[in-house]
Each structure stands twice: as structure tokens, then as C-alpha cells.
Amino acid sequence: MKKETQKILQWLALGVVLVASFLFVMFANKGGTASDTSVITDGEWARGNLDSQIVLVEYSDFQCPACKSREAVLNPLLEEFGDHIKFVYRNFPLRSIHPNAQLSAQAAEAAGIQGKFWEMHDQLFATQEEWEKLPNGDAKAFYINLAKAIDLDTAIFESDMNSSTVREEINRDYDI
Numbered sequence: 001m002k003k004e005t006q007k008i009l010q011w012l013a014l015g016v017v018l019v020a021s022f023l024f025v026m027f028a029n030k031g032g033t034a035s036d037t038s039v040i041t042d043g044e045w046a047r048g049n050l051d052s053q054i055v056l057v058e059y060s061d062f063q064c065p066a067c068k069s070r071e072a073v074l075n076p077l078l079e080e081f082g083d084h085i086k087f088v089y090r091n092f093p094l095r096s097i098h099p100n101a102q103l104s105a106q107a108a109e110a111a112g113i114q115g116k117f118w119e120m121h122d123q124l125f126a127t128q129e130e131w132e133k134l135p136n137g138d139a140k141a142f143y144i145n146l147a148k149a150i151d152l153d154t155a156i157f158e159s160d161m162n163s164s165t166v167r168e169e170i171n172r173d174y175d176i
Helices: 003-028 065-081 101-113 117-126 136-149 154-161 164-175
Strands: 045-048 055-060 086-091
Touching: 045 065, 045 117, 055 065, 065 117, 086 101, 086 164, 101 117, 101 136, 101 154, 101 164, 117 136, 136 154, 154 164
Parallel strands: 055 086
Antiparallel strands: 045 086
16 A cells, blocks of 8 residues: 555544544533543553543454454554544453453453553554464463563463453453
8 A cells, every 4th residue: 555545544544533532522421421431530541642632442352353453553543643642442352252352351451560551452462363263271371471571570460360350450341
């Protein structure tokens, strides 16, 4: 794809996101109260301009091929417009069709406890083809190796990955 075409598509995608965000904010507050999806808490995974009034909330599944392909569009947009928007990630593991979705979300959340959510986020998407079809136990070992590669304490990581606190956080995202 030519650079000019790619740039136009990026601008178009950003325009659609911004219009959709504006419409969402307008209609979410129509009744005078904010809906649960419009409430962003301090504990959520966010990057970009954290003080921005323009917020893009992504519900995503690390095992979802479409979610991975969206990263190729989203990352350049964040690089170019990150000073103007706040990007929030929420876990939405499609458990019924992606057997490793829940565990991969737990891996990202566990990495986040050690301050490396975004590093694990990027690694999970980058290596998706390597772990997506692994049996659960092998996938867990794969995530532990990813944790080691991004310099996490793997004993703490494994404990956190299996914790009810991490599972509850994912369920909270999922239920919003």
C-alpha cells in the first residue's frame, strides 16, 4: 500500500473514531447520568494524553486475530495523535471461541502489577500465532517466558496471574 493511501486511511480511521467517541459521549449523558462505559477510573490501563477529554476505549481479546490486526492501525494513530487522546484498554476475552483468551488477559494484568502491562500487551499480540493454539498449560509456560523476556519477577508474575484479584479485574472490564 502506498504511503499516501495509508496516511489517508489513518486519518479516515481517526475521524471515524473521533466522531463515534463524540456521539457516544453525547448520547451516553443524554439522561443526565454517565453510563458505566463512559466512566474511566484511575486504575485502568491508559496511555497517550492522560488528561485529554477525548477518550478512546478499546475492548480487546489478545487471542483475537482481528484485535491483533487493529493494532497495526491503532499504534500509528497513537504515535501521531497520542498527545491529543487518552487511550484506555479493557479486557474482553472471548472465552467461548478463544481458549487462551482468559489466560492471556491474566498474563497482561499480572505484568501490569509489576508495571509492565503495555510491554506484555505488545508481546502477546506480537507472538499471538505462537501461543494461540497451545494447550492451556503450554500457553501458561509461554507467558511465563514472555514475562522473563520483559524482566519480570516470574515467581510473582505466576502467582499474580493465578490470583483471584487478577481474574476479578478482567471480569470487571468484561462486565462493563
